[in-house]
Amino acid sequence: MRSPCNHGVETDPSGDPVNTAVPQTEDAGAAACAGPTDALGTSAAQARSAALEELIRTDPGRFRVLTGDRPTGRLHLGHFFGTLHNRVRLQELGVELFVVIADYQVLTDRDVADNLLQHVEELVLDYLAIGVDPARSTIFTHGAVPALNQLMLPFLSLVSVSELNRNPTVKDEIAHSRQSAVSGLMFTYPVHQAADILFCKANLVPVGQDQLPHLELTRTIARRFNDRYGAGSAVFPQPDALLSSAPLLLGTDGTKMSKSRNNAITLAATVDETARLVKGAKTDSERHISYDPATRPEVSSLLLLAALCQGRSPEQVAADIGSAGAAALKKVVTESVNEYLAPIRARRAEYGQDRAHLRAVLSEGNERARAVADATLAEVRAAMNTCY
Structure with missing residues (x-):
């Protein structure tokens, strides 16, 4: 295993001297997030992601990935097919994985962080159950890594208030905030x-x-940090986006799948809970089952879920069901989900019997993350000439 502390001003995650972590054509990385076709640069980012996938296959050791979740409840199938299985895929390819449990970010849109310890442990349990290996990947929490959070101070000096104000994701988060008044933390979120x-x-x-x-x-x-303080050296890489091709799964009520809406099948759900949730899922009155996301979103989402679990296309699943109706569709979905989740649930139950192991995994991950953050902060202080 590569040491997560093996970082210098001009090294990649493997510790070998390089100029940039990912070779790019001129402004290719910037184009990935600011393409000419739309405001988000989606087309350019998709093209860049395809090129990155090829690089990952040929030389995974040059990459270090950061990803994570807020501990606000148990993870569900939308999370699994959206992001979780991709993390395990990258890990198995040989990419170094850092998974942050963003406990501080819970407070961006909530007055208090309820049941935080329980939610953190549940996330660790889900990670282990799906195959995140703490021997190869680093699982840690914000709160346990002071140097990480200290980096936010010099970083805030590099952006303007107007730049934070016009961030579309921040605008959306504010619009859906659960707080009576938006806290300052919301603006510092990005x-x-x-x-x-x-x-x-x-x-x-x-x-x-x-x-x-x-x-x-x-x-x-x-x-901006490199330009202002780097003195010709790249203190920080400019990270690339690896765009997800994750399918959109609706919740059982036909709206966005969400922890807070109680419309999702969690990884921890029992066989009976899964059957109950699927039985109550919204469909339509047409008896013939077909995959048509535009006009039949609820039926199509159920077909997609079954197809993902079966490793087939939703059209194939629909053809098997034919005119048997919604009851037959729900039966197929229930059986497919329960069969697919069976090994994950078994591992989850096994890991869940030893809560001390969960805390040990987190403690070891926090220690590794602290070592990395301390080294980076020391480098930042040296670059800023603030080593007193």
């Missing part, structure tokens, strides 16, 4: 995410299209 990514010098960040503005701000911060 800068905190930049600290998450840059503290370990991650050069690859799996994101959805809506997260591209956040990553572009991270790239801007890295570039």
Whole structure:
């Protein structure tokens, strides 16, 4: 295993001297987040992601990934097919993986962080159950890594208030905030995410299209820090976006799948809970089952879920069901999900019997993350000439 502490001003995650972590054509990385076709640069990011996938297959050791979740509840199938299985895929390919449990970010849109310890342990349990290996990947929490959070102070000096104000993701978060008044933490949210990514010098960040503005701000911060303090050296890489091709799964009520809406099948759900949730899922009145996301979104989402679990196309699943109706569709979905999740649930139950092991995994991950963050902060202080 590569040491997560093996970082210098001009090294990649393997410790070999390089000029940049990922070879790029002129402004290729910037184009990934600011392409000419739309505001988010989606087309350019998709093209760049395809090129990155090829690089990952040929030389995975040159990449370090930062990803993570807020501990606000148990993870569900939307998370699994959206991001979790991709983390394990990258890990198995040989990419170094840092997974942050973003406990501080819970407070961005909530007055208090309820049941935080329980939620953190549940996340660790889910990670282990799906195959994240703590011997090869680093699982840690914000709160346990002071140097990471300290990086936010110099980073905030590199962005303007107007830049934070016009971030579309921040605008959306504010619009859906649970707080009566938005806290200052909401505006620093994207800068905190930049600290998450840059503290370990991650050069690859799996994101959805809506997260591209956040990553572009991270790239801007890295570039401005290097220009202002780097003295010709790249202290931080400008991380690339690895765009997710994750399918959109609706919740059982036909709206966005969400922890807070109680419309999702969690990885921890029992066989009976899964059957109950699927039985209550919204469909339509047409008896013939067909895959048509535009006009039959609820039926199509169920077909897609079954197809993902079976490793087939949703059209094939629909053809098997034919005119048997919604009851037959739900039966197929229930059986497919329960069969697919059976080994994950078995591992989860096994790991869940030893809570001390969960805490040990987190403690070891926190220690590794602290060593990386301390080294990075020392480098930042040296670059800023603030070593007193």
